[in-house]
Amino acid sequence: MRKLSMDELGRKSVEEFRQSDKIPVVIILENIRSAYNVGSIFRTADAFLMHGIYICGYTAVPPHKEIKKTALGADESVSWKHFKSVADAIEEIRAEGYKIYAVEQAVDSWKLGSFVADDEKIAVIFGNEVSGVEQATIALCDGVIEIPQLGMKHSLNVSVAAGMVLWELVRARIKTN
Numbered sequence: 001m002r003k004l005s006m007d008e009l010g011r012k013s014v015e016e017f018r019q020s021d022k023i024p025v026v027i028i029l030e031n032i033r034s035a036y037n038v039g040s041i042f043r044t045a046d047a048f049l050m051h052g053i054y055i056c057g058y059t060a061v062p063p064h065k066e067i068k069k070t071a072l073g074a075d076e077s078v079s080w081k082h083f084k085s086v087a088d089a090i091e092e093i094r095a096e097g098y099k100i101y102a103v104e105q106a107v108d109s110w111k112l113g114s115f116v117a118d119d120e121k122i123a124v125i126f127g128n129e130v131s132g133v134e135q136a137t138i139a140l141c142d143g144v145i146e147i148p149q150l151g152m153k154h155s156l157n158v159s160v161a162a163g164m165v166l167w168e169l170v171r172a173r174i175k176t177n
Contacts (some may be wrong), residue, residue: 017077022051023170024121026093028100029053030086030137031128032158035060039070040159041126046074048170053078054093054123056086086125090140098123099142102133103165105154109146112168119173124165126158 012020027045032038038060045053055061061082062068062075083089090100098121101110124145127133132155138144147156147164156164 012077014073014077017046017049018079020049022049023173024098024119025050025166025169026098026121026123027053027162027166028086028089028093028123028125029055029059030125030133031057032059032126033129034158035064035066036070037129037157037159038064039067039072039075041162042067042071042074042078042080044159044163044166045078046071048166050078050166051121053080054089055080055082056089057084086134086137087140090123090125090137093123097121100125100140102127102138102141102144103147103161104133104138104144105146106138106144109144112145112147112165115145115168117169117172122169124169126162126165129158 025048027041027050029038029041038055042053060067062071062080067075081089083092094100100123102125104127125133125137125141127137145165147161149156
């Protein structure tokens with residue numbers, strides 16, 4: 001084995017990314033405190049060709065120094081919109097035919113490994129690093145996806161959780177080696 005060179009990776013330009021067919025997944029960020037986490041989620045959204053990011057509440061928006069540091073340019077390729085409230089974001093995305101799921105620990109949640117999205121359009125909501133997705137927001141969702149956790153801690157960094165969930169949502173839709 002050998003590491004692939006930058007030329008062999010076949011990376012898209014910003015314009016090629018924007019013109020590419022996207023995976024029909026929208027990420028909704030609800031009151032994320034850390035702009036570094038927001039930047040990391042932009043980077044993951046770019047890596048998986050996500051449809052876009054809806055930024056809600058006091059979550060930082062581009063251009064922002066801390067987002068730029070972790071996004072590494074993905075803040076320029078991934079489309080995004082800001083909404084004052086997550087309810088407004090949910091209303092808009094539902095009108096576009098998306099099913100909405102909170103990523104949280106909740107009664108009657110689907111465990112991440114058993115959640116099947118098929119080809120439907122999905123929006124996933126990631127909440128605040130301390131309080132998670134608000135209960136009022138969960139009440140507006142079609143369901144909840146839960147990442148099983150087995151240790152003493154029952155929370156993950158929001159950007160790590162986003163990476164796990166987004167990979168699971170695209171894994172079945174793409175061919176992997």
